Amino acid sequence: MTPTKRPDIAIIGGGIAGLSAARTLFHQPVHIHLYEKRNQLGGRIRAIKNPFDLPDKLARLDHGQHALTGGHKETLALIQSYSTPAVAQLRSSVIFPNQFSVTRKYLPAPFHWLAGLLLSPDCSQKDIFSAIKLGCYAVKTKISPLSKDILLSELCSELKLSKKLLTYLITPLCLAALNTPAHKASAQLFLNILHTLFFTDQQASDIFLPTTDLTTLLIDPIVNQLKPDHHIHERSRIVSIKITQNGFLLTFDRQGFLETQTVDAIICATAPHELDGLIHDIEALADIHQMIQHMEYETIETVYLQYPPQCQLPYPMIALHMPFGQWAFDLGQFRSRYPNLDRDVRGLISIVHSASSGIPKNERQSLIKQLHQHFVDIGLTPSSSPIDHLWLIDKKATWRCSPSLIRPTNHTRLHNFLLAGDYTEPHLPGNIEAAIISGQKAAEQLLLNLGIPPKK
Numbered sequence: 001m002t003p004t005k006r007p008d009i010a011i012i013g014g015g016i017a018g019l020s021a022a023r024t025l026f027h028q029p030v031h032i033h034l035y036e037k038r039n040q041l042g043g044r045i046r047a048i049k050n051p052f053d054l055p056d057k058l059a060r061l062d063h064g065q066h067a068l069t070g071g072h073k074e075t076l077a078l079i080q081s082y083s084t085p086a087v088a089q090l091r092s093s094v095i096f097p098n099q100f101s102v103t104r105k106y107l108p109a110p111f112h113w114l115a116g117l118l119l120s121p122d123c124s125q126k127d128i129f130s131a132i133k134l135g136c137y138a139v140k141t142k143i144s145p146l147s148k149d150i151l152l153s154e155l156c157s158e159l160k161l162s163k164k165l166l167t168y169l170i171t172p173l174c175l176a177a178l179n180t181p182a183h184k185a186s187a188q189l190f191l192n193i194l195h196t197l198f199f200t201d202q203q204a205s206d207i208f209l210p211t212t213d214l215t216t217l218l219i220d221p222i223v224n225q226l227k228p229d230h231h232i233h234e235r236s237r238i239v240s241i242k243i244t245q246n247g248f249l250l251t252f253d254r255q256g257f258l259e260t261q262t263v264d265a266i267i268c269a270t271a272p273h274e275l276d277g278l279i280h281d282i283e284a285l286a287d288i289h290q291m292i293q294h295m296e297y298e299t300i301e302t303v304y305l306q307y308p309p310q311c312q313l314p315y316p317m318i319a320l321h322m323p324f325g326q327w328a329f330d331l332g333q334f335r336s337r338y339p340n341l342d343r344d345v346r347g348l349i350s351i352v353h354s355a356s357s358g359i360p361k362n363e364r365q366s367l368i369k370q371l372h373q374h375f376v377d378i379g380l381t382p383s384s385s386p387i388d389h390l391w392l393i394d395k396k397a398t399w400r401c402s403p404s405l406i407r408p409t410n411h412t413r414l415h416n417f418l419l420a421g422d423y424t425e426p427h428l429p430g431n432i433e434a435a436i437i438s439g440q441k442a443a444e445q446l447l448l449n450l451g452i453p454p455k456k
C-alpha cells in the first residue's frame, strides 16, 4: 500500500456488527467494500414483510421479536441518533398474571428492585433473602470473578436460593438474557448481566421496545450514510480469503458468478458458525478456528398472533408458564405510547420461546390454541380469536453461553484481519449490544493498525 492510497477495507457480513464497523469507518479516508450473502442487510435483525391482512398495518416486522433493556446503552444511543421517539420504555417488571408479580420502584438501583420485592405480595422473606444473596454475589463477582466458572443451576443450589426465585425470576431472566437454560448457562455471564441490569442505574433493567422494525431504525439509516461513497454488495457471498503479499484476495459469489477483489484489510463480521468455512485453511487463524468448533447454538422461536386491532392483553408485557413461550409482548400497547406514528400494530402480540428444542410443525396449531386460551383466561379484552399467525424459527439464534467457553475477541494473529460479531465481546452474551460494540471496536483497532487517527 502506498502512503497516499486510501486503504480498501472489506467487511464480510451485513448484520448489525458489520454495519456498526462500517459506520465507524465511513468518514475516514478508506474505501469500504461490504459483502452480504443474503439479498437484504440486517442479518439476524433483518425485516420481513408484515403478512397480516389489515389496513394501516406496519409494513415490516422483525424476523423474530427483539427486546432491548436499558443495559443496551450503545444500541439505544445509536437508535436515538437516527430517530426519536423510536423506542417505548416500560418500567421493568415480571408479571405472571394471577401467579406472581414484581415491579421496580422509583428508587436508585439496587433499591428499586429491593423495594419491588419487599412490596410484592407474592414474595416471602425467604425469596427476598435469596434475591439479596444472589445480588451480593453479583457485586462480589464483578470485583473478583469466579475462579472457576460453573453452571448457573449449580450456583443456585450452592446458594440454596428459594424455589420461587428460581421459577419466577432466575429461569425467565436467564432465558431472556442468555438464550440458554440455567442448567447449561455460565454462572459468571449471568452474574455479569445481573450486575448490569440491577446494580448500575434505575433504568438499566427497563424494557425498551422498538416502535417499528429494526431495519427502519438501525439498518436503513446506516446504509443510507454508506451508500454514496462506499460499496455495498448484497447477494455476494465470500467464498474464499487468500493472503497476498500486500493484503488479501477475496473471491465472492454474486448470484452464481465468481468475482474477486483485493483489499488491504478485513473485518469479518459473520456469525461464528459462518466463519468456519472462510478461515479453516488459514494457518494464522487456527486458534480461532478451534475456538469456534467448541461453540454451540440455541434456537429462538417467535410467534406473532394478530388479533383484531381493538384486542389488548391486561399488561404490555407478561411472563408465561406454558409449554410454548416465556414472554408475550402486546406490541399495540407499546406502540400506542407514540400515537403520532402513522402505522400501527394494534392487536399484534408476539410470543418468544428462547432456547427452544424445536416445536414440531404438527404441534403448532394446538400450542397456538393453548396460548390463546391463556390470554383469554388472564383477561384479553375483547376475547376474540386471533385473525392470523406467523411462526418464525431461527435455529442458530445465538451462541450458547456455556461456562468457561473460550471465545475469540476482535483481535487475531493475522495482521489487518479483525473479527466482529456478537460472540466477540468477552463480558456480554450474544445480543445486539455485543454486536454493535464489537463492530465499533474492530473498526477502531483497524484504524490504529492502519495509522489513521480516529475521527469522532
Ligand SMILES: Cc1cc2nc3c(=O)[nH]c(=O)nc-3n(C[C@H](O)[C@H](O)[C@H](O)COP(=O)(O)OP(=O)(O)OC[C@H]3O[C@@H](n4cnc5c(N)ncnc54)[C@H](O)[C@@H]3O)c2cc1C
Residues within 6 Å of the ligand: 012, 013, 014, 015, 016, 017, 018, 035, 036, 037, 038, 041, 042, 043, 044, 045, 063, 064, 065, 066, 067, 068, 236, 237, 238, 239, 269, 270, 271, 274, 278, 300, 301, 302, 394, 396, 397, 398, 420, 421, 422, 423, 430, 431, 432, 433, 435
Ligand atoms: C429470533 C431472535 C431473537 C433475538 N432477540 C434478541 C433480543 O431480544 N435482544 C438482543 O439484544 N438480541 C437478540 N437476538 C440476537 C441478535 O439478533 C444478534 O445478537 C445480532 O443481531 C447479531 O448480529 P451480528 O451482526 O453479530 O450477526 P448476524 O446478524 O448473524 O450477521 C452476520 C451477517 O453475515 C452474513 N454472512 C455470513 N457469511 C457470509 C459470507 N460468507 N459472505 C457474506 N456475508 C455473510 C450473514 O448473512 C449475516 O447477515 C435475537 C436473535 C434472534 C435470531
